[in-house]
Amino acid sequence: MFKVIDFIQTSRDRYLEELGRFLAIPSISALPQHAGDVRQCAGWLADEMRRIGLENVSVMETPGHPVVYGDWLHAEGAPTILFYGHYDVQPVDPVELWESPPFEATVRDGEIYARGAADDKGQVFMHLKAIEAWLSQEGRLPVNIRLLIEGEEEVGSAHLEEFVQTHRDLLQADVVVVSDSAMFDRGVPSICYSLRGLAYFQIDVRGTSTDLHSGSFGGAVVNPAMALVQILAQMKDRSGRVKIPGFYDDVRPLSDEERAAWRRLPFNEKQFQRSIGAPKLSGESGYTTLERLWARPTFEINGLLSGFTGEGAKTVIPATAMAKVSMRLVPDQDPDRIGDQFEAYVKKIAPKTVDVKVTRMHGGRPWITEYDNRFVQAAGRAIEQGFGKAPVYCREGGSIPVISTFQRELGLPAVLFGIGLPDENAHAPNERLDLGNFHNGIVASACLYDEIARAGR
Numbered sequence: 511m512f513k514v515i516d517f518i519q520t521s522r523d524r525y526l527e528e529l530g531r532f533l534a535i536p537s538i539s540a541l542p543q544h545a546g547d548v549r550q551c552a553g554w555l556a557d558e559m560r561r562i563g564l565e566n567v568s569v570m571e572t573p574g575h576p577v578v579y580g581d582w583l584h585a586e587g588a589p590t591i592l593f594y595g596h597y598d599v600q601p602v603d604p605v606e607l608w609e610s611p612p613f614e615a616t617v618r619d620g621e622i623y624a625r626g627a628a629d630d631k632g633q634v635f636m637h638l639k640a641i642e643a644w645l646s647q648e649g650r651l652p653v654n655i656r657l658l659i660e661g662e663e664e665v666g667s668a669h670l671e672e673f674v675q676t677h678r679d680l681l682q683a684d685v686v687v688v689s690d691s692a693m694f695d696r697g698v699p700s701i702c703y704s705l706r707g708l709a710y711f712q713i714d715v716r717g718t719s720t721d722l723h724s725g726s727f728g729g730a731v732v733n734p735a736m737a738l739v740q741i742l743a744q745m746k747d748r749s750g751r752v753k754i755p756g757f758y759d760d761v762r763p764l765s766d767e768e769r770a771a772w773r774r775l776p777f778n779e780k781q782f783q784r785s786i787g788a789p790k791l792s793g794e795s796g797y798t799t800l801e802r803l804w805a806r807p808t809f810e811i812n813g814l815l816s817g818f819t820g821e822g823a824k825t826v827i828p829a830t831a832m833a834k835v836s837m838r839l840v841p842d843q844d845p846d847r848i849g850d851q852f853e854a855y856v857k858k859i860a861p862k863t864v865d866v867k868v869t870r871m872h873g874g875r876p877w878i879t880e881y882d883n884r885f886v887q888a889a890g891r892a893i894e895q896g897f898g899k900a901p902v903y904c905r906e907g908g909s910i911p912v913i914s915t916f917q918r919e920l921g922l923p924a925v926l927f928g929i930g931l932p933d934e935n936a937h938a939p940n941e942r943l944d945l946g947n948f949h950n951g952i953v954a955s956a957c958l959y960d961e962i963a964r965a966g967r
């Protein structure tokens with residue numbers, strides 16, 4: 511282990527140069543004109559994986575962009591890690607806002623700037639370098655590892671679920687490790703152990719067959735825009751609680767221990783409020799802002815459309831009204847069950863004077879691996895060795911659907927081992943990765959394999 515860490519500490523310049531080559535390939539999965547670059551990037555990655563000593567490396571076809579797979583499975587009796595990351599990147603527009611070209615990695619003030627630096631090439635590369643250090647210095651890894659690096663994460667992982675379903679044997683493991691997320695804050699390394707899920711709907715309300723003159727017909731028919739807002743107004747009460755019957759039935763309560771731990775986090779409500787320009791923060795009563803964001807479900811109106819919204823005035827009773835709404839879900843809510851409850855409630859409260867249709871758009875399950883899970887705790891010790899500081903344990907309000915895919919399809923716990931920073935502009939111009947975190951992350955990854963081996967099967 512000492513030799514491994516020493517090797518990492520003396521390879522910093524080489525790591526930067528190599529990462530620069532990985533970042534130079536414009537593997538933008540969303541744009542058809544870059545399909546060749548995505549494929550070239552998969553090939554580059556496979557070559558690098560072979561070079562560092564991974565075995566069974568192959569670029570595997572999917573109906574979309576290929577998956578790159580490789581493994582090292584000689585640690586008999588030790589656990590197996592399934593590492594997930596992605597080599598595709600987001601588009602770069604508006605390109606004129608970049609201070610240096612997005613595909614020419616540039617170091618400024620201790621950060622490397624390029625598209626994909628944080629999301630996710632830099633974090634994938636950190637693991638490759640940790641594996642390289644182990645194999646070159648010790649001739650072995652303390653754990654078995656399988657790497658699954660996909661090329662379609664930025665376009666919704668369109669073919670990953672099918673790939674997982676058809677390659678169950680190839681992906682057998684004890685734990686999934688994902689490095690595609692950010693730490694709590696600069697200087698505050700963290701382990702995220704839960705994400706919220708999502709249930710998304712469209713509501714269409716129809717009153718009459720066409721728009722009507724509000725003078726000739728107003729007063730004799732129901733206005734569908736009014737009917738829709740009356741429906742929506744009954745979704746939440748004044749204390750911020752969602753009124754859909756049964757909505758909270760499966761919500762896992764927060765433990766006193768978790769609430770106490772979150773109160774100790776360096777989170778400044780005033781600063782948070784200022785950063786989003788809100789006159790005042792608001793949410794479900796009885797919960798702090800972090801609790802509302804991480805452990806409580808929500809109901810949101812994402813969009814509303816009806817009637818005349820142009821300049822001037824038009825005296826019209828619209829024929830239709832439409833709203834997009836969604837709910838962020840927490841463990842152990844189920845998007846299908848929530849969908850049934852929502853539809854039944856809309857049906858019950860909708861005025862009989864209009865036709866109401868609810869369409870289910872998409873959904874994703876919430877995810878949690880208990881923070882006292884032995885692999886989560888092993889990751890915590892690895893972060894401490896890499897960053898010289900114990901991590902905080904936190905959740906996140908967003909969703910990473912692939913993690914629930916692994917949980918559902920393979921029954922595996924997952925560890926979110928992310929070293930990005932919340933302000934590193936993933937998906938935006940001037941994406942960057944802090945080089946201190948990158949180097950500490952390589953050490954932490956090398957330690958992670960050792961800690962997971964110790965945590966046992």
Ligand SMILES: [Zn+2]
Pocket residue numbers: 596629630663690
């Ligand atoms: Zn990503």
